[in-house]
Amino acid sequence: MNAIVRLARAEVRKLFTTRAVPVTVAIAAVVAVGSVLIDAAVAGHPGQHAMGSITETYQMLKFGPVVVMAMLILGILAAGSEFRHRTIIPALLTTPQRARLFAVKVAVIALFGAVFAAVVFGLGLGTVTGVLAAHGFHHLPAAVGRMYLGTVIAGACFGMLGVALGAITRNTVGAIVAATGWALFVEVITLGNVAPSLEKWFPVGASIGLTNPPDPGVLTPAVAGVVLTGYAVAMLVAASRTTIRRDIG
Amino acid sequence: MSVISVSHLTKRYGPVLAVDDLSFDVHPGKVTGFLGPNGAGKTTTLKILLGLAAPTAGSATIGGAEYRRLPDPLRQVGAALDSNTFHPGRSATQHLKVIATAAGIPHRRVGEVLDQVGLADAAGRRVGGYSMGMRQRLSLAGALLGDPGVIILDEPLNGLDPEGIRWMRGLLRSLATEGRTVLVSSHLLTEVAQTVDEVVVLANGRLVAETTLADLTGRSSVVRARTTDSTRLADVLLAAGIQVRLVDGTTVEARGADGDAIGLAAAGAGLPILELSRHDEDLETLFFDLVNDKQEVAA
Numbered sequence: 001m002n003a004i005v006r007l008a009r010a011e012v013r014k015l016f017t018t019r020a021v022p023v024t025v026a027i028a029a030v031v032a033v034g035s036v037l038i039d040a041a042v043a044g045h046p047g048q049h050a051m052g053s054i055t056e057t058y059q060m061l062k063f064g065p066v067v068v069m070a071m072l073i074l075g076i077l078a079a080g081s082e083f084r085h086r087t088i089i090p091a092l093l094t095t096p097q098r099a100r101l102f103a104v105k106v107a108v109i110a111l112f113g114a115v116f117a118a119v120v121f122g123l124g125l126g127t128v129t130g131v132l133a134a135h136g137f138h139h140l141p142a143a144v145g146r147m148y149l150g151t152v153i154a155g156a157c158f159g160m161l162g163v164a165l166g167a168i169t170r171n172t173v174g175a176i177v178a179a180t181g182w183a184l185f186v187e188v189i190t191l192g193n194v195a196p197s198l199e200k201w202f203p204v205g206a207s208i209g210l211t212n213p214p215d216p217g218v219l220t221p222a223v224a225g226v227v228l229t230g231y232a233v234a235m236l237v238a239a240s241r242t243t244i245r246r247d248i249g
Numbered sequence: 250m251s252v253i254s255v256s257h258l259t260k261r262y263g264p265v266l267a268v269d270d271l272s273f274d275v276h277p278g279k280v281t282g283f284l285g286p287n288g289a290g291k292t293t294t295l296k297i298l299l300g301l302a303a304p305t306a307g308s309a310t311i312g313g314a315e316y317r318r319l320p321d322p323l324r325q326v327g328a329a330l331d332s333n334t335f336h337p338g339r340s341a342t343q344h345l346k347v348i349a350t351a352a353g354i355p356h357r358r359v360g361e362v363l364d365q366v367g368l369a370d371a372a373g374r375r376v377g378g379y380s381m382g383m384r385q386r387l388s389l390a391g392a393l394l395g396d397p398g399v400i401i402l403d404e405p406l407n408g409l410d411p412e413g414i415r416w417m418r419g420l421l422r423s424l425a426t427e428g429r430t431v432l433v434s435s436h437l438l439t440e441v442a443q444t445v446d447e448v449v450v451l452a453n454g455r456l457v458a459e460t461t462l463a464d465l466t467g468r469s470s471v472v473r474a475r476t477t478d479s480t481r482l483a484d485v486l487l488a489a490g491i492q493v494r495l496v497d498g499t500t501v502e503a504r505g506a507d508g509d510a511i512g513l514a515a516a517g518a519g520l521p522i523l524e525l526s527r528h529d530e531d532l533e534t535l536f537f538d539l540v541n542d543k544q545e546v547a548a
Contacts, residue, residue, distance in 0.1 A: 003353070010351035017347070018338040086334040089301065090391055093328055094351045096300040096317035247302035249292075249330065 011108040020077050028070040032063040032124035040131040052137040060128045064151045064211020067120050068158040071113040075162015078109050080172035098244045109159040117155025150210030150221050157228040164235035167243050203231050252277050252430040258307035267293045269454040275432050280425045282441045283434040285451035291434045323352040327392030328401040332384040337377025341387050362390040381408030399430045418444045438536040452540035468505040475500045475524035485518040
């Protein structure tokens with residue numbers, strides 16, 4: 001069997017032989033479905049949009065950021081835990097060609113991120129559809145398909161970003177704290193209030209252009225995809241340089 | 250013909266010279282002890298040999314090739330550097346299957362090596378709950394997975410109980426008897442003395458001995474000769490090619506020498522021998538003297 005295929009199968013096996021993946025999938029699914037149900041529960045109340053309105057439906061579909069943050073964490077764990085638990089040593093003894101090992105890991109996580117995003121978004125979308133149907137509404141807004149595809153792309157990109165962060169820092173806890181701190185405090189809270197026109201050019205801000213409904217304050221999906229991919233590529237180049245050159249162990 | 254060849258290897262970490270112009274060879278069919286105190290440069294050398302670190306100068310090859318250029322490395326070289334290279338959430342079986350999958354090794358080998366190292370009953374348990382001895386055995390299982398001809402183990406006896414040490418010694422000997430090349434590092438000569446055939450000793454990153462264990466053991470015996478004029482006796486013995494050390498005005502000591510040769514040389518020079526005795530230093534003292542620069546042993 002081709003060495004690349006074997007390596008990819010080994011990377012998939014790594015993902016599904018620890019609790020990180022099933023726990024993260026479960027949490028993301030619960031949060032996505034739960035957010036839909038909560039939105040549905042308050043729909044029509046004072047200050048909330050009516051159930052069945054396009055605005056309300058879009059509101060229920062705003063769980064894309066949950067998916068991308070979950071993939072960011074999984075990506076960090078996929079790379080960072082190899083250093084934390086020193087499984088990078090048997091990995092490199094098996095595959096001493098570091099560029100190949102790193103590239104396959106990135107590709108597997110990107111693919112997994114896309115599938116993960118598709119599954120969780122699908123669960124959330126299914127819940128939205130069910131909630132709407134229960135209220136006698138049987139149509140979805142036009143941008144839902146684009147949001148679905150955008151979330152899949154964002155899931156892949158954030159998985160790759162996570163791998164890059166995990167490989168650069170070699171510290172899972174530090175990378176997760178730094179990444180979530182950046183997302184929340186730097187982008188959402190600080191830039192979102194101080195310079196909202198600047199926030200959309202950073203990773204989390206750009207991802208909203210992919211995962212969320214149309215909004216004049218966010219990047220168009222095409223531009224958001226290019227920006228996010230650019231961040232992922234830049235981080236991966238930096239990570240590959242350190243990973244390939246660094247002494248291990 | 251050597252299988253492992255280290256040639257003028259140097260590794261510098263900033264101002265620290267971890268390995269200093271090191272050269273040695275390891276041959277098949279023997280257990281070679283790679284010895285030295287903590288910080289001597291053993292693990293650094295092994296990491297360079299296995300492609301985990303880059304040398305500052307020199308080379309370290311296996312079968313004439315750098316590790317990263319070996320096709321199917323796990324089928325040629327099995328290495329266990331650390332007993333903590335496992336994800337605690339995986340079982341032994343899962344850990345080895347990840348390696349086997351990547352290396353293209355049939356998964357039935359996983360059960361075989363786990364059986365070989367005595368972990369079959371614990372194979373399904375998470376590694377996080379393993380004792381250190383179990384982790385050592387799992388590390389060894391990973392090294393044996395590809396049925397390699399070269400086996401490199403870093404401090405494999407750490408954490409093993411006496412039964413485990415005895416088992417490991419037997420396993421290493423049987424691997425060498427099969428014609429494999431076995432390189433075992435340790436910081437204690439006495440720990441591996443019952444197992445190794447040859448020794449490579451490091452201190453401060455430099456080679457201080459590369460010889461057989463029998464030769465090293467021979468040098469642990471000291472012949473003491475007492476006479477009326479130790480200085481003249483020392484000159485006579487030096488002229489006969491026997492290295493001596495003056496103890497005092499009447500006594501000389503010669504490490505690893507033949508007592509008969511000393512007696513005959515003294516008789517030939519007309520010097521009376523008042524005492525001729527042999528003392529065996531323990532290996533541990535010999536080893537400490539070696540690595541503390543109190544003597545050198547040429548190959």
